[in-house]
Amino acid sequence: MDYSIQVKNLTLNFGNVSVLKSLDLDVKEGEFIVLLGSSGCGKSTLLNCIAGLLDITDGQIFIKGKNVTWSEPSQRGIGMVFQSYALYPQMSVRGNLSFGLKNAGLPKAEIEQRVKRAAEILQIEPLLERKPAALSGGQRQRVAIGRALVRDVDVFLFDEPLSNLDAKLRSDLRVEIKRLHQRLKNTMVYVTHDQVEAMTLADRIAIMRNGVIQQFDTPSGVYNRPVNLYVASFIGSPSMNFFEGKLTDGGKTFEFADLRIPVGDYAFDSKPADGTKVVLGIRPEHVSIGEEAAKSSFSVPCEIEIVEPMGAEVVAYTRVGGQTLTFRCSSDIELKDGDKVTLGFDIARGSMFDATSERRL
Amino acid sequence: MAGFQPGRLFRNINAKIAAIPMVFTALVVFVGGTLWTVVYSFTDSKLLPRLNFVGFEQYERLWSTSRWLVSIQNLMLYGVFSLVFTITIGFLLAVLMDQKIRFEDAFRTVMLYPFALSFIVTGLVWQWVLNPQFGIEHIARSLGMDWFSFDPLNNPQTVLFGLLIAGLWQGTGFVMCLMLAGLRGIDEEIWKAARVDGIPRWKVYVFIIIPMMRAVFITTLVIVASGIIRLYDLVVAQTSGGPGNASQVPAMYVYDYMFQAQNLAQGFAASSMMLLSVLIVLIPWAYLEFGGKKRV
Amino acid sequence: MSDTALPGSAAGVSSASAEMTGARGAKPQRRISPRNIMIYGTLFVVCVYYALPLWVMIMTSLKGMPEVRLGNIFAPPMEVTFQPWVKAWAEACTGLNCDGLSRGFWNSARITIPSVVVSILIASINGYALINWKFKGSDIFFTILIFGSFIPYQVMLYPMVILLRELGIYGTLQGLVLVHSIFGMPILTLLFRNYFSSLPEELFKAARVDGAGFWRIYFQIMLPMSIPIFVVAIILQVTGIWNDFLFGVVFTKPELYPMTVQLNNIVNSVQGVKEYNVNMAATVLTGLVPLFVYFVSGRLFVRGIAAGAVKG
Missing domain, CATH: 1.10.3720.10 (MetI-like)
Incomplete structure (x- = not known):
């Protein structure tokens, strides 16, 4: 297997604070990887370590099979795009694009040609002589991407590149980055806290928390089969409903409040013992209503408490076994406060976690 | 540890080379120089420094020399008056300047320009203005006020106030600027809230604004105080320490013993005492500023 | 030392000029009110104190010695002379050197x-x-x-x-x-x-x-x-x-x-x-x-x- 980036046992301490805890990460050639997590989880720190902008405490980093653990950032064969764009304010767009190439001592003609090509790809040719201050946010980010592009490298690192843009521009540029990846087919590592960006862009997502990778899987993997409670609650909006109860009947029934839910259809990773305390997670979009509900493996009558119309769909809140249940359905179904409905779900689509270890069962 | 890790010493080698002047200044001049002076203050060095320790002898002599005692007394007297007046006047002027007045820039320009001038210039100008033969006293008497007498620089009892007039002239404009910046830094909503509550303006200043400007006051205090301890140029220019020894200050004592009287150790002892007095100002401040909120 | 180093003074550096815009006191009142007379009166007196030495310095430097001896240090020169300036710059003596300032x-x-x-x-x-x-x-x-x-x-x-x-x-x-x-x-x-x-x-x-x-x-x-x-x-x-x-x-x-x-x-x-x-x-x-x-x-x-x- 050709790995583009390999991180082995990466540890980073700031004084007594452990920021990254013996991380391993293997990124395949041409893969689009997203590092996802809430702020302070170490995702940007990991990216900076890969880029060589932070000296690590222990471990190794390989890029294209070469040990670059102690190499200078510019020697690692990477290009990097920053959240604040980090364009050199006193240089024109052309100056920004060619600064790195000049430092590398490339011949003038080569620089000229690479800048031209990058400008073409990103459609910023008319802007080449402008200063960054005269550009819009979207244009600036395009130049920042261009700066990575001209370096003609195999690995692109993105540090929350879209966070400073407004919602509309963000989705436009997101598509553009995806198109760029399809065209260039190089490896990309992309840091974000936005799960929509992660889901739409990534081949694989690494979800991080407290300096540890929780799960490294495809978007559908992290969505459908979260490995622990944290990942389950982090991915999805509105977030997953959790019910804490215990397994009985030799693991065939989940008991919660006064409800008994058959879980025979659930594909356990490891069969837990009878009486284990378990958390059952159900995604709001996996809850069915009305006739659909009747066909599900489990259904229960409920009273709607609050309805939030979102346009194409509706998010509604109700109570099951004394606990709030959030669900999503099409806005074709007319719901209002106080409606009595039947809700159901298929246990096979749910997730079950050990209540003490918080791991997936 | 796996992999090749170049010696820690040589990482960022350029930064380390660039920092050599800073490291040299910090260690050799500031730490080294200070320790050197303190150590040699316990010797009997005269013309040249030599390590013949005599214990606290220099300090005993220092504290039994009337000139030093006068210097210390002067410094404390000047210091107290200077601190009180500089900060009070500076704050009052800042409050006046903060009343949405017109020509604020012009007023500030006039109040601040003395700060651009050296203490030598300041001292010489005021020596001239206070000159009894030609200056204020002369003018007043020539206007028929024969009883008028204003000759602070030639009277040992009042010479410090002559220095004070010049010192305040030079420094209050700057303190005013610091205070004004402090006043402008206060959230305008405080004023709105006070107006809604119907609190008189002077009460707002005394009970709300001044406590909020604690940091500015402390900084100003430290700046003014450390300036006072170094007081030297002004005295040299305005009075040369006279009449007699009436306006001597410690810095002059140090200079004279080190570079004129060729009694080095005595100068070292005096300068070590100056250092001690700075520490007395500095340590409580450092404690207040950094003690409570240590950050990682 | 962290970023809190010398907070007051460091803040003073940035705010001293940045905050010099727009006073924050009470609303401006009628042009001539007792309050304004007091404020501007005080400021005027203060400014005289600050400005006077510069005035005296310049005026004295433009007078000849006879006039200095006679007169009032605050009065402008009756007869302007630049001789003192020339002398101060090129001829005044310190010790053995007499080539001025x-x-x-x-x-x-x-x-x-x-x-x-x-x-x-x-x-x-x-x-x-x-x-x-x-x-x-x-x-x-x-x-x-x-x-x-x-x-x-x-x-x-x-x-x-x-x-x-x-x-x-x-x-x-x-x-x-x-x-x-x-x-x-x-x-x-x-x-x-x-x-x-x-x-x-x-x-x-x-x-x-x-x-x-x-x-x-x-x-x-x-x-x-x-x-x-x-x-x-x-x-x-x-x-x-x-x-x-x-x-x-x-x-x-x-x-x-x-x-x-x-x-x-x-x-x-x-x-x-x-x-x-x-x-x-x-x-x-x-x-x-x-x-x-x-x-x-x-x-x-x-x-x-x-x-x-x-x-x-």
């Missing part, structure tokens, strides 16, 4: 210009290294530097004399330039460190990815972005070094005395008849350079001195 002026210029350049260069590189190229112990040296700036110069004078003597530059202009660079370092380093810490760190990272090293980032990225703070530092240093007296008198010899020292020697010399008009002309001449900097730089000056005030 011009000698001190050129000495001061030869001291101030290299001292300003060297001290600012060193301090700006320090600040840059402290923010972007931290190494083990760098913050400790900085803390020592800052606390060192509060040590009375008198404590370090003699060790400096020894040091300069060992280097063979005691009593020379180079020696004095070194002294100014050393003692200007704490405050300037603080100034630049605070400024560089306000620049986005990602720019520095981007430049490293682009393969620029320590010096290239300093000269091509940081320096062009830091013009304002360099101006502030120049104001601070030009006035501070020009006005210095103590270092001048300790570390140079009579032929090389800076203007302030020479001025003091001229005015406070006990020999001969006192020529007050010449003395005042000399005093004005010595104050011209810092006054020029002050009036030209306006608000930046406030920032400069607010920064320099920590030096005491």
